[in-house]
Each structure stands twice: as C-alpha cells, then as structure tokens.
Amino acid sequence: MKKYQILIRLIKYLLFIGVLILILNTVFSFFTINYSHSFPTGLYFNRNFEDIEQGKLYIFCPEYDEKMKFAEQNGFWGNISKSCGKTPKYLKKALGLPFDKILITDDGVFVNNELIANTKIILKNKAYNKNKEFILKSDEYFMLSDYNKHSYDSRYFGIIKKYQVKKEVVPLIIFK
Template sequence: MVNRKNLMKEIMSWVLSILIAFFISILLNSKVVAKVRVKQSSMENTLKANQQLIIDKLSYNFTSPKRGDIIIFLENQHKRSIIDDAMIFIKDLGNKGDNNSRLVKRVIGVPGDKIDIKDGHVYVNGEKILENYVKGETFSQDLKFPIKVENDKLFVLGDNRPVSLDSRAFGPIDYDQVEGKAVFRVYPFDKLGNIK
C-alpha cells in the first residue's frame, strides 16, 4: 500500500512538472519569442517560402518598429490578450508554425512619413530609398499615392514587389497587429543566422 501511494505521488509530481513546463512554454511563446515558418514568396530574395524564423516579441514593448525591420503581423487581428496568444501557440503546435493569418513584411514607413511610389521606386519623405533587397519594380496597387502614415500605423511592403500583398493593397497596418520582429533564421541550416 505504501508503494502504491509513493507511485501515485511520483506520477502526480511528473504530471505537475509537465503542466508547469507547458504553461511556461505558452508564456514564452506568447510574449517573448516564437518560431514561425515563412509561407509566401512575397519576401524573396530576403526570405524564401518554408524558411523558419525566430521572432522577438518582447522588443516592441519598449521600442517602436523602425524602417527596414522585417516584422510578422497577424492579418485582421488586433490587441491580443495572453489567452489569444496562448490559443495561437496551441494552434501553432498542431500546424507546425503554419499560422495562415501571419504575414511577413518589411517596414517602409513609420508614423509621420509621407510615402510615394512612382516610376517603379519608393520615396519616403520625398527621398528615393535605396532598396537593394527588392525583387522587381514597385508599382502602386489599390492605394492612391502619396499617403501619410498616421499615428500608430506602419506602411509595410514585401521584398518581392510584383507578387506581394501588402500596404499598397490593404493600407497601413496598426501597431497592435504586429506580433514581433524577425531576428534569426533557423532553417534551412545553410541559411542559419541573423536576418537583415
């Protein structure tokens, strides 16, 4: 009888340890870092489909996104609670990080910037920006240019401009849609390293 009690105690200890580890994992993945998979070709040649990235979810709690940052944001989803983030994490477990509502884009304009697109190039505050990472020329889509980026908004573009669905089509995004900044590529292994 004593051995059975000890066995049950040991089992409960293991179950409790596993639950604690699971909840710590949810907390870390919902508020600190997460692994995501690039699903689109809209960021080629910088990022290619099926590459896996680590995103920093913590930094933007203290600083704002900057021009040139590669961000991950949730399409049509705003201000998330820890419960919402936990549900995304659990969904990611089943989908191996393939959350279809995540988009990966580059920040081109921040609040106060005037964005213009003409002759296949992007201009920020009247200056043509150097974009050696761009694949193809940049043309306006549905938005009428020039536009001014409002407070708490970001103007984002994919690097593969001919195929990217981005702020040219859906307008600037809200800050609170941003999930984090892409900081490190973990797969494929021959491309392992910081993201620039």
C-alpha cells in the same frame, strides 16, 4: 502499497508535464518560427520596441476587413493559425514610416521616390490601387516584404497603425 506507488509516480509525471508546458509556453512566447514565404524560414526572437524603425522586422495584426477576407478566401494564409482573432500574425519589414510618401505602381512600391525591391504588383484585385500616392500619417506604417515578390503585404491590404504592431523580431537561426 504498489497501487499508491503507481499513483504517486503518475502524479509526479503529470506535475512534470504541467511544469514543462508552462515553461515552454513562457519560453516560446519570446520566439516566432517563420515558415511563410515572406522571409526566410527560421527562428526569430520577439522583443518589445519603443519606436518602429525603417527596415526592421515586426509582427503585427491587421484588421479583418474586405482585403483580409479576400486573402482568406483566396488561400493567401495557407495553414497559418488565426492568432490575432480573425487574422494571422504577419511578419514584414517597416519600409514606410510616418510622413513618408508612398507611390504604388505596376512596377512596384516607391517610398520617398525610391523603388523597393521585389514589390512589383503581381496580384491585381480590388485590394490593389494602381498609381495610388499618399503620405503616411503620424501613426501609420507601410509593411512590406522585399524578400519575396509574392508576399501579401501593404501593397494589397494597406497601411498598418502603430497599435497593430505587436513585437519587433530579430532573426536567430535562418534556413534559406
């Protein structure tokens, strides 16, 4: 009789752990924990969006190309998991929207002739195009961090297409 009680108790514990894992997976798919240097460390709420708005934070998955390969080889991702196939998810602000004029200089990124804070070019590599000026197309976005000048963002990897943007994120608990 004691063996059956132990077995039943073990099955209950396993069921409880399984249900707990399912609940946590569901709950935490609504949240992002940011520990990168691009924005303050903290807990962010993920939500769906209709339109991408200037100045709001978004999670997106860039294409794995030569610029992303460069980032990977030079340790720009750190220990971040590759949750978008070959690249990690990125968390940046949408600071350049469709039909905005973008100018990249050594002094930083200008959006519609306005210099964006903390975007002075630091990393000069093949991903960076000095004095590059262009107009974003209808489905293109320029994603930047105006929080940390060392962020690996659209200054280096270029534009992001709307289909690459996965969620809008809103800060809930921030640790500065």
